[in-house]
Amino acid sequence: MSAADQPAATAAPLLAVSGLCSGYGPVQVLYGIDIEVRRGEVVALLGPNGAGKTTLLRTIAGQIRPLAGTITMDGRPVGGLAPERVAGAGLVLVDEGRAVFPTLTVAENLMMGAHRRRLPARALAAECERAYDLFPRLADRRTQIAGKLSGGEQQMLVIARALLAEPELMMIDEASMGLAPNISELVFETIGRLAAGGLTVLVTEQYVRLALEVAGRGYVLKQGHIDVAASADELRRSDLVEASYLGGGS
Ligand SMILES: Nc1ncnc2c1ncn2[C@@H]1O[C@H](COP(=O)(O)OP(=O)(O)OP(=O)(O)O)[C@@H](O)[C@H]1O
Ligand SMILES: [Mg+2]
Known part of the structure; x- marks a missing residue:
């Protein structure tokens, strides 16, 4: 196919990871990962426990130094940069484990998300209101101490706080970990709305199943390698994925 025949969406990926190797000290976990995420896409990163999903997101976010390979954001190399500089390039990670600042209020937690942007007070207040519009449950609880929120509300708060950093690409590790099924659905509905x-x-x-309702494409990571890269439709139909991941029910 000639360049002119390519759909516009495939032109330039927002995030491009190529040949990425990473790990912890002498323990290598990722072996030559190639993935890309185009602007406006929701991409699911799937795979069994221990496959390396968290390691991949943390390496992209600058928390772990890659052993080899390249990471570019909008064509600019960000591999090996400190997390603050990666965030400055528009890449924000909502980490596994959902860390709110438990002794601060919901409003204070939200404002922490914008600290890097040094917004004037009025602009900051306006951005917080935008977040409350997206997350009405947080608006009702803005003066509440974050540690007293339910698990689902805490997950909403970390996503809302990450939005205050004005990311171009948000990476979310284990979006629904520890949440009841109906709350997990709410989290994914919210991700769908943000993507829209x-x-x-x-x-x-x-x-x-939940991730593939919202994502357009997915990658399946296995033992530190990309095993499958396919559209959400294909992944939904794939026996391989069914057998590996849907056995536990969702
Ligand atoms: N801090 C660490 N030091 C050494 N090895 C680690 C560390 N963190 C993770 N690992 C190892 O790296 C491998 C990949 O772990 P990772 O957390 O990236 O997997 P994952 O796909 O996110 O799994 P899960 O679905 O359980 O969250 C595992 O074998 C794990 O034991
Ligand atoms: Mg993980």
Whole structure:
């Protein structure tokens, strides 16, 4: 296919990871990972426990230095940069484990998300209101101490806080970990709404079916390699994925 025949969406990936190797000290976990995420896409990163999903997101976010390979954001290399500089390039990670600042209020937690942007007070307040519009449950609880929120509300808060950093690409590790099924659905509905508003998302998720309702494409990571790269439709139909990941039910 000639360049002129390519759909516009395939032109330039927002995030491009190529030949990425990473790990912890002498323990190599990722072996030559190639993935890309185009602007406006929701991409699911799937795979069994221990496959390396968290390691991949943390390496992209600058928390772990790659052993080899390249990571570019909008064509600019970000591999090996400190997490603050990666965030400055528009890449924000909502980490596994959902860390709110438990002794601060919901409003204070939200404002922490914008600290790097040094917004004037009025602009910051306006951005917080935008977040409350997206997450009405948080608006009702803005003066509440974050540690007293339910698990689902805490997950909403970390996603809302990450939005205050004005990411171009949000990576969410284990979007629904520890949440009841109806709350997990609410989290994914929210991700779908954010994506419809133009946010680009790379998400890992145990409940494959749920992730593939929102994602357009997915990668299956196995033992540190990309095993499958396919559209969400193909992944939904794939026996391989069914057998590997849907056995536990979702
Ligand atoms: N801090 C660490 N030091 C050494 N090895 C680690 C560390 N963190 C993770 N590992 C190892 O790296 C491998 C990949 O782990 P990782 O957390 O990336 O998997 P995952 O796909 O996110 O799994 P899960 O679905 O359980 O979250 C595992 O074998 C794990 O034991
Ligand atoms: Mg993980």
